[in-house]
Amino acid sequence: MTLHRRHIERVRCDALFAHCAPLQLARLLGQLEPVTFAAGQVLYERGAKAEALYLLDGGEVELCTESGRQATLQAPRCGEEAATDVKTYLATATARTPVQALRLPREALAELGLTSRALLGMASHLSGEALLPAPKPPAAVPAAPAPVPRKEIAGWLAVLLVPPLLYFAGSGAGLSQEAALFTAILAVTVLMWLFGLVDEYVPPLLAVAAVLMVGLVPSDIALGGFSSRTLTTLIGVYALASLIGASGLSYRVMTALLIRLPDTPFWQQTALLLSGYVLSPIMPSGNARLSLLLPMYRDMVGGLGLKPRSAATVALMAAMFSGAMLLSPMLLTSKSSNLTVFGMLPAQVQEQFQGVFWLVAAGVAVAVVTLTHLIAMRLSFALEPQAPLPRDRLREQQALLGPVTVPEKGALLGFVLFVVGAFTTSWHQVNPAWLAAFILVALLLTGLVSKKDFQQKIDWPMIFFLLSLDGLSRSMSYLGLDTALSAAVGGTFDFVGGNLMLFIPVVLAVTLVLRLALPTTAGMVVVAVVMMPVAMEQNIHPWVLAFLTAIFSDMWFKPYQSSQCLQLNSSGYGKYIADPGFRRYNLFMNVSRVVAAYASVPYWQWLGLA
Secondary structure: OOHHHHHHHHHHOOHHHOOOOHHHHHHHHOOOEEEEEOOOOEEEOOOOEOOEEEEEEEOOEEEEOOOOOEEEOOOOEEOHHHHOOOOEOOOEEEEOOOEEEEEEEHHHHOOOOOHHHHHHHHHHHHHOOOOOOOOOOOOOOOOOOOOOOHHHHHHHHHHHHHHHHHHHHHHHOOOOHHHHHHHHHHHHHHHHHHHOOOOOOHHHHHHHHHHHHOOOOOHHHHOHHHHOHHHHHHHHHHHHHHHHHHOOHHHHHHHHHHHHOOOOHHHHHHHHHHHHHHHOOOOOOHHHHHHHHHHHHHHHHHHHOOOOOOHHHHHHHHHHHHHHHOOOOOOOOOOHHHHHHHOOOOHHHHHHHOOOHHHHHOHHHHHHHHHHHHHHHHHHOOOOOOOOOOHHHHHHHHHHHOOOOHHHHHHHHHHHHHHHHHHOHHHHOOOHHHHHHHHHHHHHHOOOOOHHHHHHOOOHHHHHHHHHHHHHHHHHHHOOHHHHHHHHHOOOOHHHOOOHHHHHHHHHHHHHHHHOOOOHHHHHHHHHHHHHHHHHHOOOOHHHHHHHHHHHHOOOOOHHHOHHHHHHHHOOOHHHHOOHHHHHHHHHHHHHHHHHHHHHHHHHHHHOOO
16 A cells, blocks of 8 residues: 555544545545654643644644643544634643654645534543544445436426427417527526426526526616616615624614513514515515514524524524515515506606605505404414413613624614614605615624625525526516517407406416516516507506406415515425415415505595596
């Protein structure tokens, strides 16, 4: 056996490196340095800088601690301090016999993640027991690879077969070659989501890349989302949300809230619901509202001592989710697609609904969905009796937090500045996107958000997902697919005859069909484009159509249909979305949106809108 081969085997058989990958071991081999020590020679002294770890390849070493306790090594290594955050050696190591060893410098160990295992190794020396588990011998026969699930096989077959069929069908139906090709690319995206073949943010990125590669639309269209105000809004809000959680501000606020609220699940859930309601008029993005509510949710779960995946924990998640989303169709400024469709309305209608009249006209719907939420929470989650809230403990925790820190003050100032600035936009004419950008720059300049925080605590996959969807929506409009759909409808819905009671299920059906393939924003806009001529022909008020598309586009049945669900998935809460109670609750809320539309008809007639 060659010398290098012997060194490799020596490292590989050591329990400290049992979990290391071959690439890590290969890099480590380049840093090995064979060293020898004579009997009585000191390898290192207590208090000296822990610069290296030694793998013993022969001989005995004795450790001597500060108290004078001596111990002969029980493991063939010493100097594990170099693989931890400990800066100096905690004992003196002396060779009892001639010793041959392999020296590994601290720099070579830094990227291996050995801290916990190295601490166990250090404890082994003084306890006299081998606390590190021995490495498992390699399996004689490699395990057979797991079979590919049938759903995945069916998904990839669909990706290969369905898009070409749609391309030829679209070409035969009179679509331009570019529009037919875009339809095929969009089909790939939807099928990947539907069968869960890859992470949710990958398909729209793939679609944008394909659109650019074949030159279907100009780059400023396909990448329009990345040059829009949405980018600065999302990054600024995500950075602010991460600071609110990391600084402890959300924990301080939540403990104060729990101390003052009645000790019942109803009030705890209502606090999260109303927090989202307050943010809805000033923040035109459900994802941004959700990112600000998540730190509050985490801290409330921790403050209440709830178990993960318990009914109470999932119920709080449902309340937070609805707080962020239920008012989206009820306010002009609560989601960007409302503003887009608002621009399609006649000038006199825009003037009428520019202020708070949108909310006034949606008043019955607000009451219906809020009441349904309260009922659905009781029907969907069988909450077990909770232990009394330990208010004394919460007060002690608040006292332990001490005075408000500088990061907390920065987070609070940024939040207040954004909320007040967004609420008074009509007065100072500064778009909320630029407020978010200003806050982001301020957080970075002051060091409240570090480079590491900027890299790790901002949900970049979700941002790319949302901006890619924006680019796909722009591409669809550029290629005229929305107008082609409108033209294809023709006189299909003449049977409505101006009857609003018949028009509601028509809009619902069109929305649900298109939402199988399109995200929320694009789905709402396309339905509005397709159905607006129908509404005008049927003498149905155009705002009623805008509202119906807004409320029905928020319905979802599969997580891929809701970017907010995907955001929760990326934040580690996907298991809550899949919970039977949450799915049952979402079904109730889907039904409530239809009920809200029908319940609003007499009210709209009273307002002169129907």
